[in-house]
Each structure stands twice: as C-alpha cells, then as structure tokens.
Amino acid sequence: MTRRPARRSSWRRPSLRAAAVTLAEASATGTVGPDLDQVLQGKDAAFIHESIVNPEAEIAPGFTGGIMPATYGDQLDDQQLADLVAFLEQSVNG
C-alpha cells in the first residue's frame, strides 16, 4: 500500500470509494450484506470501526457471521479506515 501524506483524505481515491459504493449497492438490493443505512442508524464511529475491522464482534440481525471479510483492518491504513468510518457515519447519521 502506498504511503500518502496523512492529511490528504484518502476518500478521494476512486478505488476506496468504489469499494463502499459497490457494497452499498449490493446491500441495498439485499444480495450479500445488510443495508448499512438501516443497521448503522444511531451507531457511533467506534461501532462502525469495530464492525469493519472485526465483523464477527456483532452480527447484524438476520445475517450470519463468516461472510464479511475480516481483512479490512490489514488492507486499509489508519487514514483510509478513518475516512471510511467517517463517510459511513455521516451517510447514515447526517
């Protein structure tokens, strides 16, 4: 993973944005994961962060564990994770 200046939002990276947009679209049609607009209602950044790096910590109602990859904590650096969490948190909680 290439290192970039910490202050520049990695959310601008098309690859990272595409990953979550794809997820949102897949979730919205109920194919694989939960509708994040629903399950993340009222959840704080700490919960969202935990749900991404350790998906088994709490399983969304109606789903089973072992489907969502538990590798995002390794694949994304701290800045990317923080951007992703902030994006999701703002998307669902305004």
Ligand code: HEM
């Ligand atoms: C960057 C990509 C992803 C993000 C940000 C993300 C985010 C999340 C979050 C926040 C939850 C927790 C919901 C809750 O516990 O209330 C969740 C659950 C889930 N996700 Fe993902 N996800 C991603 C990728 C994926 C992929 C690629 C799959 C399937 C191959 C997947 C399948 C699931 C499933 C089945 C659940 C429900 C079970 C559980 O709570 O662990 N996700 N996801």
